[in-house]
Amino acid sequence: MAGMLDDLIAQVIGLEIRLHACAERLAAGTDDEALHDLRVATRRLRSLLRPFRGLPAVDVLNEAAAALAGLSGPLRDLEVLIIELRSHGLDRLTTDRERARHLGYAQLLLAPELARLFQVLEAWPHLMRVCEREGLLKGLQGAVGKSLRKSCRRLIQALEDPSHDRHRLRLLIKRLRYGVEAHPDLIGLSPKTQRLLVGAQSALGKWHDNMQWLARANLEPDLRPRIRAWQVALHAAEVRSDRVLEKLLRRLA
Secondary structure, three states: OHHHHHHHHHHHHHHHHHHHHHHHHHHHOOOOOHHHHHHHHHHHHHHHHHHHOOOHHHHHHHHHHHHHHHHHHHHHHHHHHHHHHHHOOOHHHOHHHHHHHHHHHHHHHOOHHHHHHHHHHHHHHHHHHHHHHOOOOOOHHHHHHHHHHHHHHHHHHHHHOOOOOHHHHHHHHHHHHHHHHHOOOOOOOOHHHHHHHHHHHHHHHHHHHHHHHHHHHOOOHHHHHHHHHHHHHHHHHHHHHHHHHHHHHHHHO
């Protein structure tokens, strides 16, 4: 148990360092991937913690990470939209959105949600050592394996549903993928299956983006000339994602 706790704490500290680096990149404006990388690190953190929910030290960190994820989501959607518009030479549509994006960066860096997450991360290793001394971490490895198997079963059930919800599938795939990457020795997924998880997440991500853009076009008139192109791209993404999901189900079932 001690070895597994050491590994868990080491992974959390590694993600803490990555989150600080992402925040510094956002502040410096060095690249367009800082926010995306911050969100991925937050998702990895939540997936890493998922098997241990119910422990106060875990729940407080998970809640802090979830709050930051909720705050940063709309800003990332705006960021992806700007990239899409630029890729089609529509820079004239990005001016006001660029201003909103940079204002969003500044607000995020000053947000209490980000400060709270870093505050909890700093105290977390000590809190977990206290849990260990009080005997609250018994059966740690078994809990992780049980959680991963449950995530796998839920994904299979969702994939088998003819009317599957792509939004939910995307969440379940992320949950299983990052959980397996955090604890690679506790569930027997082959490298090919893990690659299919990545491919399915990517395909559903493209579908999600087009859904988001079409929803925005209903509210933002300057985007309406792109509706037809996004509808075509949405259909293509649906076809592509269904193919990958079929392959994934065959591997998992």
